[in-house]
Amino acid sequence: MSYLTLSGNDIVKASEIASCFSTDYINTIVNHDIYGVQYAAVLKNIYALGAGIAHGLDYGDNFLSVYIANAADEMAVFLKAFGAEHIVVGEHDSEDDPVTHRKSPNYAASVYLGDLLVTCYSLYSRNRMFGNMIGKGYSVKAAQLEMNMVAEGYNAAKCIYHLNQKIKASIPLAETIYKILWENVKAADGFKRIEEVMV
Numbered sequence: 001m002s003y004l005t006l007s008g009n010d011i012v013k014a015s016e017i018a019s020c021f022s023t024d025y026i027n028t029i030v031n032h033d034i035y036g037v038q039y040a041a042v043l044k045n046i047y048a049l050g051a052g053i054a055h056g057l058d059y060g061d062n063f064l065s066v067y068i069a070n071a072a073d074e075m076a077v078f079l080k081a082f083g084a085e086h087i088v089v090g091e092h093d094s095e096d097d098p099v100t101h102r103k104s105p106n107y108a109a110s111v112y113l114g115d116l117l118v119t120c121y122s123l124y125s126r127n128r129m130f131g132n133m134i135g136k137g138y139s140v141k142a143a144q145l146e147m148n149m150v151a152e153g154y155n156a157a158k159c160i161y162h163l164n165q166k167i168k169a170s171i172p173l174a175e176t177i178y179k180i181l182w183e184n185v186k187a188a189d190g191f192k193r194i195e196e197v198m199v
């Protein structure tokens with residue numbers, strides 16, 4: 001079973017499109033948080049790359065769980081600064097939908113927190129694989145050649161870093177991953193900094 005979120009300003013049209021993708025093994029969800037959905041998708045790739053780096057550096061499962069919890073919090077900080085909606089877990093806009101009986105989406109929904117979790121933990125995640133190689137000492141170029149696939153978090157890290165120069169959200173994890181990938185900060189040194197900023 002997989003979940004797809006379709007986001008659009010016109011919920012009726014988005015629901016019609018979603019129904020075309022709905023099957024016994026694909027559950028479609030509709031919301032109107034276009035920017036939140038898009039930026040969450042970009043950010044989770046950066047954090048998954050960091051999860052891979054942590055694994056490559058031989059950090060354990062406990063560290064990874066704390067890292068992902070902090071990444072989720074940091075993602076929410078960025079999305080909120082950018083004006084995304086429904087960031088608070090446990091808070092919903094209204095009662096359950098009378099037709100689907102679903103709650104209104106919030107940050108705990110599959111498209112935000114769920115997508116972050118699967119991308120960080122999955123052994124099939126390209127970003128996690130790429131980060132794992134960086135953590136093991138591969139250069140960015142060597143990791144790209146070895147994978148022969150695109151790890152979206154690599155370019156996403158640069159885009160979010162520069163975008164955040166205007167937004168000024170506090171995103172030390174994403175900034176550190178950017179510096180490891182783009183400014184030749186050693187992975188071990190970068191993760192020493194990450195250890196210090198996590199709560």
